[in-house]
Amino acid sequence: MTVLMSAPTTRRRARSAGSAAKQSRRSSLAVSRAMLWPALATSIVLTQIPFVVTIFYSLQNWNLLRPGDRGFAGLDNYVSVLRDGSFLSSLGATVAVTGSSVVLSTVLGLLFAVLLDRNFRGRGLARTLMITPFLVMPAAAALVWKWSILDATTGMANWALGLVGIPPVAWNTDVPIVTIIAVLTWQYTPFAMLILLAGLQAQNKDVLEAAAVDGAGPLRTFGWITLPHLRQYVEIAVLLASIMLLQVFDPIAIMTRGTGGTKTLSYLLYERAFVGLEVGEAAAYGVMTVLVTIVVATVALRTLFKVFSTEGLGR
Amino acid sequence: MTTSRLRGSLVTAVTWVLVLAFFFPVAWMVFTAFKPERQAATMPPTFAPDLTLSGFQAVFDRDMLPYLINSLSASVGSTLLVLVLAVPAAYALSIRPIVKVRDALFFFISTRFMPVAASIIPVYLLLQSVGGLDNITWLTILYIGVNLPIAVWMMRSFLAEVPRELIEAAQLDGARLGTEIFRVVLPIVMPGIAAAGLICFIFAWNEFFLANLLTAQVARTTPPFLTSFVDGRGQFLAVLSAAATVAIVPVVIAGWIAQKQLVRGLAMGAIK
Known part of the structure; x- marks a missing residue:
């Protein structure tokens, strides 16, 4: 999944013929490379090499509790990953958690972006308050939501429901997946909002005025002009949020420990590797997770393209 | 024109309600931090607690x-x-x-x-x-x-x-x-x-x-x-x-x- 740079130009530089202009171009190319390589090398060492090692581990039979048994296993780990029901259910959990959080935070983010793009008194303050959930440490958010907002007996959610006569819900024990989606949506709505707000502000005001002059109502203008314009921004928000949320770990480790349909791939891998000490199998989960990420990113983009180009939202 | 202005202030009001709802967990967390432990988790919630710094004291004691x-x-x-x-x-x-x-x-x-x-x-x-x-x-x-x-x-x-x-x-x-x-x-x-x-x-x-x-x-x-x-x-x-x-x-x-x-x-x- 990575593309490496071509080799440096040392050889070419050895043949030092050519005009002075060519010479300076080359030396400036060499300088550019010298500026680029430290970052590139750091990135390769810290992320690519470990991934290659992960692939190697995934082909090995290796449990840390039985160091003597280590050996080449071929694709055995992948076979047992696919046979084991926990991979599929985990894939389902990942899709459910990521999918609902991404959709909810994009829809809410669009709503807030439109509301906060209007001119009104205190808009700056409203925007400041709105971006705060994104700045809050995810571990703190998970803890506060679990114990302060969603607690069955003393939580604010149940208190608020009680005000309108709805009986309390045991969020943390009965519907753990809802608690995870709630926290993730809360944290990622500001993120989606920021990107969509940037999109709204980049809109050509003349076109909007022309539409208004032509007698298009605000809803039609929004559906026919603003939404199509926002398309690329929605795509980016969805794509980035999906990729970040696919690997989400904090709220699951803190709030549910993988119970109630919240055992996502990253949490399953964590359990297999660092609780079960199954290095080979966990590495296979790691490789599968990377594949799923690539597939989701691709599918997410494709689907979005389709939805927008064939349906033309807002009719 | 008054109807459109009325609608404008209505949208503004809705905006504020939603924004404050979103900000509420943070505000509530900070508020709870200043409560004594016995008033922190109660039903119904304590809206007029005896404000104290003992929570922060305990944090740094730990x-x-x-x-x-x-x-x-x-x-x-x-x-x-x-x-x-x-x-x-x-x-x-x-x-x-x-x-x-x-x-x-x-x-x-x-x-x-x-x-x-x-x-x-x-x-x-x-x-x-x-x-x-x-x-x-x-x-x-x-x-x-x-x-x-x-x-x-x-x-x-x-x-x-x-x-x-x-x-x-x-x-x-x-x-x-x-x-x-x-x-x-x-x-x-x-x-x-x-x-x-x-x-x-x-x-x-x-x-x-x-x-x-x-x-x-x-x-x-x-x-x-x-x-x-x-x-x-x-x-x-x-x-x-x-x-x-x-x-x-x-x-x-x-x-x-x-x-x-x-x-x-x-x-x-x-x-x-």
Whole structure:
């Protein structure tokens, strides 16, 4: 999944013929490379090499509790990953958690972006308050939501429901997946909002005025002009949020420990590797997770393209 | 026209209700931090508590300071090193001529999108074998890997906005590379560097997975330490809220102050 740079130009530089202009171009190319390589090398060492090692581990039979048994296993780990029901259910959990959080935070983010793009008194303050959930440490958010907002007996959610006569819900024990989606949506709505707000502000005001002059109502203008314009921004928000949320770990480790349909791939891998000490199998989960990420990113983009180009939202 | 103005104020009112609802968990957490423990978790909630600092007192009695210092050194250290690596790289990718810019950019962003799952097992085993677990330096180094791509990506979009004539003029003047960068380009992109640095700082400060897995006592950072305030035996909500408040305050205040740069950095990093 990575593309490496071509080799440096040392050889070419050895043949030092050519005009002075060519010479300076080359030396400036060499300088550019010298500026680029430290970052590139750091990135390769810290992320690519470990991934290659992960692939190697995934082909090995290796449990840390039985160091003597280590050996080449071929694709055995992948076979047992696919046979084991926990991979599929985990894939389902990942899709459910990521999918609902991404959709909810994009829809809410669009709503807030439109509301906060209007001119009104205190808009700056409203925007400041709105971006705060994104700045809050995810571990703190998970803890506060679990114990302060969603607690069955003393939580604010149940208190608020009680005000309108709805009986309390045991969020943390009965519907753990809802608690995870709630926290993730809360944290990622500001993120989606920021990107969509940037999109709204980049809109050509003349076109909007022309539409208004032509007698298009605000809803039609929004559906026919603003939404199509926002398309690329929605795509980016969805794509980035999906990729970040696919690997989400904090709220699951803190709030549910993988119970109630919240055992996502990253949490399953964590359990297999660092609780079960199954290095080979966990590495296979790691490789599968990377594949799923690539597939989701691709599918997410494709689907979005389709939805927008064939349906033309807002009719 | 009065109906449209009425509708306008109605939308504004709805906006405020929604915004305040979204902000409520943070406000409630800070409020709870100032309550005595017995009034923190009650039904119905206590809206007029006896305000106290005892929650914060308890947090620092439990020795939160070393964890905050660990978080600070990992975040500041990794952010500075990321900038030292990312600014020249982004400069090479945007201003000075280089082949395969797209490939390099794609490479950087793809490493950011690669799940930690892809690399964590070898990293853990390596650190274990060299005695690098529970070591803040190693955590700092790993954070460089996490944040470098974002910084390169963001810095490149900021640098792309520097007028080329400015640089060409400096080059014609015979300004050497160092002068070109320090005198001409850096002052212009300083806000961009600040934004990229802030985002790297926030991500490092808030990071939980690596910190939780790779540190134990000595190098423990704030996010995993927070979870230790959940106490199965008794009431803990006030002290937990106080600890969480202390943990989020640096980043939230920094984010509020640098809001413009932050928003611009995120949007530009994402879109351009």
